[in-house]
Amino acid sequence: MLEELFMPQSEAVSEKRFILPAGQFQRLFDALHQRGYQTIAPTLLDDAIVYEPVDSVSELPIGLTDEQRAGAYRVKRNPEGRTFFRYTVGPRSWKRYLYPPRQRLWQAERNGDGRFHVLAEQEDVPRYAFIGVRACELSAIQIQDRVFLSEQYQDEHYRLRRENALLIAVNCTAPSGVCFCTSLGTGPRVRDSFDLALTEVFGNNEHFFLVEVGTERGASLVEELGLPVAADQQCQMAEALIDSAEQRILKRLDTSDLKELLYRNLDSPHWEEVAKRCLTCSNCTMVCPTCFCHTVEDVTNLQGTVAERWRQWDSCFHVDFSYIHGSAVRISEASRYRQWITHKLASWQDQFGVIGCVGCGRCITWCPVGIDITEEVRALRRREGSRAAPASPKEENHANA
Amino acid sequence: MTRVTKPKLAVWKFASCDGCQLSLLDCEEELLEVAGALEIAYFPEASRAVVRGPYDISLVEGSITTPHDAERIHQVRRVSRFLITIGACATAGGIQALRNFKDVQEFIRAVYASPQYIETLSKSTPIRDHVFVDYELRGCPINKYQLLEVINAYLNGRKPNIAPHSVCSECKRRGIVCVMVANGTPCLGPVTHAGCGAICPSYRRGCYGCFGPKETPNPAALSKRWKQLGMKEEDLVRAYRSFNAYSEAFRRESESHERS
Structure with missing residues (x-):
């Protein structure tokens, strides 16, 4: 059931690839807004590239890249030029939106006759469109799906956010020093469970996104934007960039045994x-895109007439x-x-x-002592x-x- | 729920700057609610009206620095059912515990024109070194929401939701970018008790450790990293020697860098 709902296979929809010129990138955002989505995308905030509500492509980390090693992260200017996605993952992951750091689960009120009644949480959750989801992060979302949406236990709060979320993935073309997705088989190439997947091609006076379609939702967006079909040569340019990225991922985790x-x-x-x-x-667990542990605490008003149950990220x-x-x-x-x-x-x-690890390297970078x-x-x-x-x-x- | 008599609250001051007890007045709109749920029976900073003890809750601010206060704290304990210490002075000796690392007589001679009138102890010590303490609330100053939470938990017979873990957890829940990793700024957050809501990192400053050591702190590992970031031994001593200088973990760490 899970697979049907949330993990559509990309090849089922279209093998064709399309071209979105970089100059028209805003049209994708606009189309998503028109469909009622809140667009969440990378942006520069406090010296790091993080996922935030972003309405305009001008807010993306244009022309920036990142350098990462154990215990250190720096945003740098990308010498290539005004690229959109030439960096990897920052300290936040999409779990912040699907599984918020702190949320109220329900409330209870005393009736005055010694009994009480429970008030279910009425959640007004936006329909999220995540733009710039990396291959390792798609794997992380699938892992959290197993945690929160198992046959046995369904977390309504996660489901509400997850089932409407539209995922626009981006293939990695600039891996960092802490990436080891190749050891876990989770990247750098996006393979499935996305609505659209983009590969940013930049250079030789060209700047475009090669667009792959993963779902009907994605296909209808491509249709609405009227994107032209990509030429073989354009596909090869994109492939070469991903291949090169794969070659540059040097960190390894030996998963045998x-x-x-x-x-x-x-x-x-x-x-x-x-x-x-x-x-x-606890920094490693907080930045990990699969860590899901939380604590539940009850708060009351001073009079003791209303109680609230809150859940917040916790750590082992x-x-x-x-x-x-x-x-x-x-x-x-x-x-x-x-x-x-x-x-x-x-x-x-x-x-x-x-395995609960997707090789994104966040725990390595964001450990204060590396x-x-x-x-x-x-x-x-x-x-x-x-x-x-x-x-x-x-x-x-x-x-x- | 109706209560027959309201629990009585007392606020006591020892060696301190008054900032922590001001947090109670700072509660503003919640203060009316607190006054509705509790009888504020002894709070000289707010009112001259004194209701006689014993008291259900005593909030104790400040450290013990004089022979007189070392006696007085026992009187406070005797008239208090629950004794809650508030702030870095009461829980760790405060900034005035810097005297503990030096000869206090020398200070007295240097500062006072007539040192013979000064009667003071050689060390500034936390309240728990003198009497049994039911609960400790950290911070310089304390966080008013944590103060309300402790009072609330007491009134409703539940455990306060106050976590002893690192400031880092607060930063990450708030989505604040780590100043140490992203900027190379030394930050005491990884060894410091949560509770302030990560104020300094939210302004791109390193944590100053106002809430003292967290549970199972590892300052030695943090100092090693700070040295890699270019910090000198004497600056390491100063970093750990502020409002919570005399807390065990910070004291040991600062001393280890003084010796080397």
Whole structure:
């Protein structure tokens, strides 16, 4: 049912590709507004490229690119020129819109006769059109669909936002230093579950978007805009850009035996080593596009006549998160980091059938001290390797020195 | 729900600037509601009218810095059912705890014309070092919404929704871009207790740590990163030595950089 509702296969609609000249990009925004969508797209805010309501293409990060490495993010001018999408993902993800950081779930009021009644939340959710969704982010949305829209448990608040959301994807052509989507098979090329997918071609006096159609909704937009069919050569130009991006993604996460690796290492001394560096500040979980953990709190008015239940983003790095009947079960920093990475890469597979990581690199960039999930996995493998093979005399000497 | 008698509230001041108790007056429209739900029985900053104790809730502002106050806090405890300390002075010793790192007698000689009249303790200490404290509200100053939340929770017999985690969680929920990662600005947010709503990062400044250490803070890891960003040892000492200088985590961290 999920698949039918939200994950249409792109090839079912059209194999044809179309051309949207960059100078006409605003027409797409206008068409979406006319259909009643609120357009959310990348824009520069406080020195980062983030997703915000954007009505005009002039608000996009024109001519900007980003540089990312562990613990550092910088927006730079793109020497190529006035491009729209030559950067990767910023600190916010689309989950901010599909699964807001804080929202009221319901209210209750006392009747005055010792009883109370519940007031359901009447949500007025805009119809979102997300513009600039990357391949890794489409995968992340699909993962959150599994969490919030499973056969067993349906989250109405997520469903309301998700089922009307229109997704206009963008193929990555400028990966950053923390990207490792190729290791997870989630990018840089957009493959499915989009309405439209754009590839921005820039250079040699050309600036256009190659447009792929993924759904009927997408097809009707292309029709309304009257976009011309792309020539083979134009398609090849776009393909070459994505191929080149793929070649430039150098960071790797070895996923072979990954679940077993983490399960074998629950008692590894490595967790204590990470704990020395980890701030348990929760930034990694907050920026992660798949992390879905939240807490629920009840607030009251002073008189105690009205109560409200609120849900807000929480994190497995918070001590209270593991509070169970009288005490938290994950007090040590080591146990909290282990919980996060083991859930993300291993037990997520048992729980939802997929790895919980899409290789977007946000947790690496936005960790204030630059802890790198791929490096920690590598370190675990190294430790196992050195345990399996007896240490050489030289290494022993070094250890004793 | 009707209450037969309203719980009595008292507000006490020790060594402090009054900013935290002003937060109660600062509640403005909510203050009328508070006054409706509680009897404001002892609050010299707001009214000379005093209702005798004992009191159901005592809000205690300020740190203990004199022998007289070290006695007086026991009297306050005796007349209080729930004692809630408010602010960095009451919970960590405040900015005046900078004396704890130096010789207070030297200060007295340097500052006062007649030092023989000054009777003060060598250290400024938080209230919990002297009496049992039921709840601590952090901040310099406290956040008025957190104060209302504690009073509200007390009146309704529930746990206050006050999280001990980092300021970073507040930044991320608000969608504030990290000043450390995006600008290289040193920020105490990753080791600091939430509660202010991430005011400074929202103005593109690093967190000053007004709410003191968060749960399980790791300032050593943060300092290491700050050094990579170009901060000097003496500046690290100063960064941890402000309103919450004498909180254990910040004190140890500042001392470790003083020694090296």
